Amino acid sequence: MVTLDAILLAGGRASRVGGAAKPLFEVDGRTLLRAGIDAARSVGAQRIVVVGPRLDDDAGLTWVREDPPFGGPVAAVLAALPVVDAEEVLVLACDLPTAVPAVAALPDVLGAGIDGVCLDDGRRQWLIGRYRTGALRTAASGLADRGRDAAMRALLGGLRIEPVAVDPALTRDIDTWDDLHHARGGAMTENRTLPPEALNDWSAALAEHFGLDRGDIPIPLILDLARDVANGVARPAAPLSAFVAGLVAGRAGGSPADTEAAVAAVVEMARGWDHP
Structure with a gap:
């Protein structure tokens, strides 16, 4: 055999x-x-x-x-x-x-x-x-x-x-958010996915405009937060949650560790969310 x-x-x-x-x-x-x-x-x-x-x-x-x-x-x-x-x-x-x-x-x-x-x-x-x-x-x-x-x-x-x-x-594999939405039974929508280089350019522009370091904007971390909240709560809750995580991190001191802790707290809430 x-x-x-x-x-x-x-x-x-x-x-x-x-x-x-x-x-x-x-x-x-x-x-x-x-x-x-x-x-x-x-x-x-x-x-x-x-x-x-x-x-x-x-x-x-x-x-x-x-x-x-x-x-x-x-x-x-x-x-x-x-x-x-x-x-x-x-x-x-x-x-x-x-x-x-x-x-x-x-x-x-x-x-x-x-x-x-x-x-x-x-x-x-x-x-x-x-x-x-x-x-x-x-x-x-x-x-x-x-x-x-x-x-x-x-x-x-x-x-x-x-x-x-x-x-x-x-x-049919999953390469984009639209692919994931379709795999879960949703209709295909107009592709609004940014290519990675465009997302990086926008992040760099934000950093320059507001006097931030590039490392102050953890793109994968924030996108993971948006994904988990969108999946666990609702899509409109994702940008709101990112805003709240930023507020919480800023009040804590604004370090990368503060950001990670704030994001983790929001994600934990989203994963346990069972409100109708």
Whole structure:
């Protein structure tokens, strides 16, 4: 019987959602990380290696991180390969609410003469695939700088990968807030997501105008606050809560630690909010 391990990618920058922890986004009562874990276990993965910051207390997971972080999916796969023991490995990004049925669409056994399979919805979805571990190691050995910033095609393009045609609905991942809203059953809206460089420019302009240091504006922290309040209370409560957190932090002294404490207090309230 062929053995199988899994590599789950959960450590990206998530720049299109302001650096928020996408694997912790919930869809239908389950985080995207948990969807990936469930998908891996549903096909018999013996060891599940998660590449990213520790986001779950499940004792059955092995956590690793590419060095330095945010090196891209290839660097993440290469960081996980040394702790993979099985003959085959499932590679899956943790931004997919349909992870369980998507992984189920992959064949249980790789055919003779191929190095792997991946879903194909009109383009190859390398990060929903099952590959021979030895073939991945051989391909990885030819990459410079431990695969940092390399495209998945650089790792897999030279291998014999068989595509599995599927409907694009099965591979619709979450890259933006609008994607998350749609995955939760909401209608798609006009895309008002700022590209990360525009958000950084606006932050820099605010800092310059008001005489602040760039480090005084913790973009990911505030966006996480907005996400948690929007999810736990209501969307209009998010900017109000950010304003209140700023007031509380300012009254406490205005240090980065004061800001983190104020944000944490607001987030704790939002997560426990059950008012009708």
